[in-house]
Amino acid sequence: MTQSVGITAYGAYLPRLRLDRASIAKAHAWAMPGLRGQGEGERSMADWDEDAITMAVEAARDCLQETDRSSITGAYLASTTLPFADRQNVGVVASALNLGRNIKSMDIAGSMRAGTSGLIAALRGAGQGTTLFAAADARKAKPASTNEFQYGHGAAALMLGSEGIVATFLGSNTVTADFVDHFRGAGEDEDYAWEERWVRDEGYMKIVPETVQGLLDETGVAAGDIDHFIMPCTMGRVASGVAKRLGINDEALRDNLAANVGDTGAAHAILMLAHALEDATPGQKILLVQFGQGADALLFETTDALSSLPARKGVAGAIARGKTETEYMKFLSFQDQVSIDFGMRAEVDNKTALSTEYRKKDMVTGFMGGQCSQCGTVQYPRTLYCVNPNCKAHDSQEPISFADVPAAVMSYTADWLSYSPSPPYYYGQVQFENGGRVLMGFTDVDPEDIAVGTSLKMVFRIKDFDKQRGYRRYFWKAAPAA
Template sequence: MTAGILAFGAYIPRLRLQRQAIAAANSWFNPALKGLAKGERAICNWDEDAVTMAVEAARDCLTGIDRKSVRGLQFASTSFPFRDRLNAGIVAEALDIASHVAALDVTASQRAATSALLNALNGGGPTLLIASEKRRAKTASPYEMTNGDGAAAVLVGEGPAVARLVGSASRTADFVDHYRTDDQPFDYQWEERWIRDEGYMKLVPPVIAEALSRAGLQPGDITHFIMPGTLPRIAATIAKVAGLPEAGIRDNLQVALGETGVAHPLMLFGHTLESAKAGDRILVVGFGQGADAIILEVTPELAKLPARAGVSGHLARRKEEAAYNRYLAINDLVEIERGMRSEVDKQTPLSSLWRNRALLTSFLGGECTKCGTIQIPKSNICVNPNCNAMHTQVPHAFADKAGRINSFTADRLTYSPSPPACYGMVQFEGGGRMMLDFTDVDPEALEVGQPMRMMFRIKDHDTQRGFTRYFWKAAPAPTSAKES
């Protein structure tokens, strides 16, 4: 039995930087930016990175699936927050599946995700493949315009596949269209016309042809053609050369999202699945030091997949960001006066982080086996004043619980990279409560009783030691089925 795609999911940060705002700030220096100033791009909030987005995309992907069934986790990105600490391990702990999965980081090429997908399709237990990217770009560069932040995930394994592999091909070439080294924060790029003519046009069509041949298909059999890339008309040009139907070229989501790097092939794949029908054949290309071409055929199982936010849901969950200066500040692209309150030492004792990982990373609380009271944090003595039993609590998961605001404030005194800091008491359905930071909120719209859900986010940056610590925060629950 061959492996196929069992499920898919996505995450796109809520903030959408308006490209007009980028152009307005920078066209004095580079007037050509005006030509790119259409639509918006997704940008991370100050407390998001490739890891937090990966967790959310994975949760979306695993909607309705027993997490205990996952055996492997692969995490693809070129913007991992940690160079030597398993980023996939943080994600696995946050998903509370760490103890039974093998986890691996895949990196160093824009096609890391498609290559990892081929590996996963070639065997092994159910593997959760997540691609997540938050690429930095220099101020006033074209890439600041065309990049987008986001994550996508697929679950790969044997079983009722929503799409099954029918053919693939790969080619590796040390073609350096851009690169980034250990000690440099930004990419260095070569000329676009050369990348198009010598790169895409010479490397991609032969790989597509080989994949089609292995699948025993003609170009006209492809229903959807996914070709990430920001070069003008690159997908259409390749489709023409490869003989693919023009009508099947998928929107690269440049106007609404931006190019999400390693995540983009899977992002477009997820977006395609959201409207695909059984029998559709999807061709996904990954480009970067060579190319991967993967052909998948949609099965009737797709219609049975439980509803999820996916790409469209997250595209609908959006807040326009017109403040270019805030984007610069929360991405450390400008030295902003953060005030003395930001100077508090944020050291994370790693021994304590490990000891408390159930609470801090997996967000597990406790359930009293004597009186049934649900509580967080889990404690030695039950918090119910009519119980107070000792050592009776078993772990209880809070990450997917619905909650409501009991009290709140918007605080302009405490240090926050994006003030005001909003937080309050959140009471969970079924029991338990916690004073929690809020994220992705509109301060003026907060109210007692407001429905909230939990999201995995950056809690603090320890700038002195370069450590990022994560915790769970409360965000407004989706307001429409579309955002789910």
């Protein structure tokens, strides 16, 4: 490689809700008492208003921090649960992050390797400019399947480039083999899996060592020199078996986050990579492996710059913000796996005027308001006349982002009448520190956490589903900042 490229920043996101696995086991005990053994720990679960796109946005925000958004030259999103089959999903992410128009962009899907294969492709093209690479997944599993216990929902994001590298990309190797351990047919919601013992013996134990060995041979790195070995796998002792076979030290094996997060699908290798970067010290080698119709292996070496990277929430922060959820029916309902009668108010037609949405993309997806150049008043939405009653200047407002402005509750309610997939519907007047004020929906709210004056942060979420047409629209919501 003529020019070093690598990771320049990382970020992570997990939905706040963590489904207590014992609640899953309890719900199925009438038919499957044998599942009781699976009922340990927690798994992350997307709220009704979260999907691969919203989680990718939040992971990217954690990754980008104060980075000048106009410096980003490419954006990629890897997932097997992209909400749109034809409408570029990363385009929504880019709009929400207010990235410029002159960027390369691509969705990567179709396999658990979407995250790692996408990352390899992004790294190979990362010599010029700065690339945002995000991976997110919110897979559904059949009720009472082991996957239901094992899956988690989450996202991770990386910034890639040639300047300010915190982990240099040393190389990658890929083996492609149409080994169908599980599959999800196009248009299907849930996976279908083959016998675990076969997947372990013929799949992981053969394909992964072959892939890693090729990489080690190519880069001239010894297995014993690996400091962090990342291999997502929910089957017990498989990752350690692979490590042993390759000669990788036991201590290098990274925690797969199974205990309290679960397997976040195509995002999981990237999530574990972010987690490793949180723990790594400069000069360490990180080996990343992802199995799926073959395998990808990537090798990184951390640099001194890692220790000067600004603090971020990361995986540890995302894990820490978890709130235990014990309502299994809520989980099913959020995933549309049970149809609750929410009454006629839920029948409202949520057709989106796509032309309106495009015209107001900055305002709605980008959460851009206006600041009057004459009186300085910050306002939302940005309009042609300033809202300040003593100003009312015409065409005077410059765009200003509300996404990262601290805010507080001015007034609010918990509404049991309006339709919400998660009643009651919390909303209220939000007062921003910059002077702006917006009536907003709230999310991630617990009754005891909300009062007049409560500090709020802005999060990107689904606003409404149009189930008649298969569309969904996004907007920002206010969530307690603590």
